Amino acid sequence: MTEQHVKLTEGALEKETTTINVGPTHPATHGVFQNIMEIDGERVLSTVPTIGYIHRAFEKIAERRPYYQITPLTDRLNYCSAPINNIGWHLTIEKLVGMEIPKRVQYLRVLIMELARIADHLVCNSVIGVDTGALTPFTYVFQWREKIYEIYEEICGSRLTTNIGRIGGFERNFTEAAWQKIDAFVAGFPALLQEFEELLTRNRIFMDRCIGAGPINAERALSYSFTGPNLRASGVDYDVRVAQPYSSYEDFQFNIPIGTAGDVYDRFLVRNREMWESLGIVKQAVAKIKELDPSVFHAEAPEFYLPEKADVYTKMEALIYHFKIIMGETDLPAGEVYHSVEGANGELGYYLISDGGRSPYRLHFRRPCFIYYQAFPEMVSGGLLSDAIVALSSINVIAGELDA
């Protein structure tokens, strides 16, 4: 055996650093992410992320689908807060068409979107706990995420990939059981969130692991087009809900929490604070909805909104619209529209070009995860490998949104 089987690159034996592969299916990466890291002992010198493992060509698929069939595609972007994606897409179409949406529907949407934000932040923050060695808070909060999923289930029938609502409103009115579940959530959640904060926020080990890990300053964060909680943790108070209010967010009172250092700890605090603010918005939404006509749950837009099934069997008009919508024969006006919503991870934008046909000419999703994950090498270089794992959790990269 004189032949050398392993071909070493030049200088490989002399080199004192180590190349390691973190991911794509590593238990500490919470999703399909691969990072090829160059480490010197415990220090990360550089890292090269490889993405695209679960790319599903949504933008291409969307070019053949009628508009109402694109909603399930948006579910699978950020699947931790699918209702925000769904409603963002409906709002985009409604903006293109110029549809008038009743106030009650707008408030119902706000209610659902804020519940989704809470669910998303709960996952992110509790996973930071898991990565720093605290599994218990994670098990506590998942019970409450479950309660939010039960609310979705009561409204639309599904839990994770919700496909909630329709263009023009909701598929059905909120049931009495849904309201009971929402009320129970609003009443019980503050105690849980309080307990969660007590377990982690001033925990010495947690603080030592998080403070100073994976930092990014405001200037770099803006240059990297950060949005959402990650940008706000760096100290920039940009929030789409305030900057360009949609779905009547201007009727609600809430604060935009911001951090200073932009490290893991600040991102954790910002998300926690946002959950309190979201809970406040949910309460306000419930109060506002009670004052409005309880029978309204969709806009009067027969061309886009599916008629009641009973009407389809008995009324000619309803039958025609039903057929046209299901067959995707309703044409949209030609135009070009960009609409963005504040997703749980940042500005989720929909850039839609319509040529007047049954499906988009071009649809592009501005996916916040995809845009800020490119800053990851800069955030973790020079830090410890264990900090890099926590930093990855704290920016809350969702593989579905990253890869589209």
Next chain:
Amino acid sequence: MSNEQIKEQLSARFPDLGEWEEQYGLLTFRAAADQNIKILQFLFEELQFQFLTDITGVHFPDRKDEELCVVYHLHNLPANVRLRMKVYLPVERPETFTATQVFAGANWMERETFDFFGIRFIGHPNLTRILNVEDMDYFPMRKEYPMEDPTRIDKDDEMFGRG
């Protein structure tokens, strides 16, 4: 800062800009392929458009010599104004300049645009495929690549799909 003011300042500095539009209140204009970075820099320094919302591509196979389009969405955060810039490129030579010198975040957005449309950004530090596999030899978001197998005859596109 209103759209009118932005338009005035931009056209005073760059008289070649054209196709001004304001669909849904969003100021849109067209720029030449060799001027895109100069305009982005001017917008960044003079008009405070310091936040890059998005870069993406569009394919218009019917537009002769301007088949591909790069779309930039910019945001002036203090004044809370957005604008959209379009750069059209011929499909034979789809080249324009990279915005990575102005915005760090342009890096992956341009890689994605290259990956799906084959638009080359001159000066980009690492213009390789990002979501698709390295050895792919076509640009899947171009319109000539149908989503489904074109040899299938069991699907009638007249009724289902874009006819």
